[in-house]
Amino acid sequence: MDIKDLRKEINQIDGQLLKLFLKRMNASAQIVKYKIQNELPVFDRGREREVLNRVAELAGTEMEAYSNRLFNTLLDLSRAYQNQFIPHNSRLVQDIQAATCELTQPFPSKANVACQGTEGSYSQQAGDKLFSLPKLLFFSDFEGVFQAVEKGLCEYGILPVENSLAGTVIPVYDLMEKYKFYIVRSIRLRINHTVQAKKGVTLGDIHEIVSHEQAIRQCSEFLKSHPHIKVTLFSNTAAAAKYVADSDRTDLAAISSEACAKLYNLDVLSDQIQNRDNNYTRFICISKNMKIYPGANKISLMLALPHKPGSLYTLLAKFSALGFNLTKLESRPMPGKDFEFLFYFDFEASIYSPETGNLLSELDRSLEKFMFLGSYSEVF
Template sequence: MDLQNLRKEIDETDAALVELFRKRMQISRDIVAYKMEHDLPIFHPGREREVLLRVSEQAGEELSTYARVLYGTLMDLSRSYQSRQMNTGSAFVSEIRAAAERTPKLFPETALVACPGVEGSFTQQACDKLFALPNILYFRNFEGVFQAVDQGLCRYGVLPIENSTGGSVNDVYNLMKNYRFHIVGGCKLQVNHNLLARPGVKFSEIREIISHEQAISQCSEFLHAHPEIRVTKYDNTALAAKAVAESDRTDLAAICSHECGALYGLTMVEEHVQNNENNHTRFICISRDLEIYPGANRISLMCATPHKPGALYRLISKFAALGVNLTKLESKPIAGRDFEFMFYLDLEASVWNDEVIHLLAELSHTDEGFVFLGCYHEV
């Protein structure tokens, strides 16, 4: 038998499989109607185990594993299809649509905004990029920003979330699970780090450099080239610059923004000391209330998965099936649960897409944990 005939057989088999798939999904729809009428849950683990055991035995030893994967995927699709029928009027969908309807058409030009650090920080620059005329209230650390938004002291807060060189800002991710907030906007900022010191100080005199740990990470090559200089972590790059300005030491310098020089009377010792000239940081704008502005095209969420093989794959495959691009996947341990993790995901998608919002509604019913962080636009 030649290849063309074999391909013809495959095509005929696929056509039969598609018809059987359509029939199976229709039966799934009838089942969900029964479950809704009798107030039964979609997921029946005992039934699924029974099906997987049966088909793996029917497939034979050689194809047993493949059959389990195939039918595991089929049952995932069936649950997703059933969830969509049940979630048409769900509380999650209603909440998202209500938030989108009450959100103003334009992002505010001015507001009271919480920022970490002091004037001259990169977060302040990000704040100025997000808002035309922000009224900024500064806090010493990231947690102060979360607290200000959570307690209603500030309507918004701006925080760094990820750097193209240093990776995720772990302190921010670690705080996310402790506070109630939503992401309503974001921006990307080019970050150039400079070495600044008091006027008249030469590089040969410097014995200590202070800065935020992210800046230190982004300038690691420069710092490693000078092992004789001690490196000390500081709460914020702008706070480090301010500390140098207020010190009488002539052997102290800070890695910070160029703007800090003019603000705090410091001079440039070395310019652009970051590892990569193409160095960018992503910032998020958070609020206590859910706001979804027109043009929102990025979704952020937190989701836990069952502690069993294939669980993360099944989660990601749901988005892949809809053609949704996953741009971020970060895992953090769940306190009190050995080697179980909460996953943070960023998606190129919008809640205006019916398929996406119904998938999110399905995930919102998971027992392991789900938090919708927001749908927003990044500038």
């Protein structure tokens, strides 16, 4: 047989496959009508397992893995098609619409804002940039910020989430699962670290440096080139500067911002000591209530995916099909569950488009754990 004949045969098979595929999708559409009438969910895990087991048996050993992939894709398409028939007035979409309607008000200039650290911290700088007249309340740890927002003590909270040199601020991601909140804005702040000590002290006098672990990571090359200096972790960079200012020691320095050096009357012994010049930290501004301000172009989600091959791939394919640009994907272990992970996504998409609403409703309905964390814009 030559290749032409074989390709003719393949064309014929494809025609038959397509007819059967259309027939299968049609049957799936009939099933979803029944599900809508009887208020049943689209996804039926037990039935899918039955379908896959049956196919595995029929396929034989050699083709089992290939058939499994084909039928997983078919099931995914079948569910996606069924979802199109579900009226998309889900609770989530309604909440999003309500949060968007209030948008005659611009982002506020005055507010009670919770920050981690003390006066002079980078979180404070982020707060001062986000709000023109913020009333900042400081908390010693990140959890304090989440609690202040959840309890309504502060309308907004500011938290660092990632740094261009040191990466993700992991404790913040771990707290996100525990508290209910929405991101209403994010900000990218250029971070410049300096070594600072009491007036008159020189770099040669320094035997110990105190700072936050993120700052220490961002300045690792400077610290490596001064191996005789002991490094001590501190709760945050501003608190480290204050500690140096309050101490009598002339061999002690802090890694902190220039603003902190001014605030605590310290001398800058060395400027821009971060590993690279373009050092940025991204902060999120959170609120207890969902608020979507004009210009929102980013969306954040947190979700758990079923523990089976291809589930992350299938979700990413949906983002790709809608042209969403993924800007962050982070996975964190779920507390109390061995090796089960929560996925955190940031992507660029319009919350105002019906396709976005459909996808969010579909995920909300079909995943065991799904949190819409807000839609917002990022400022610089």
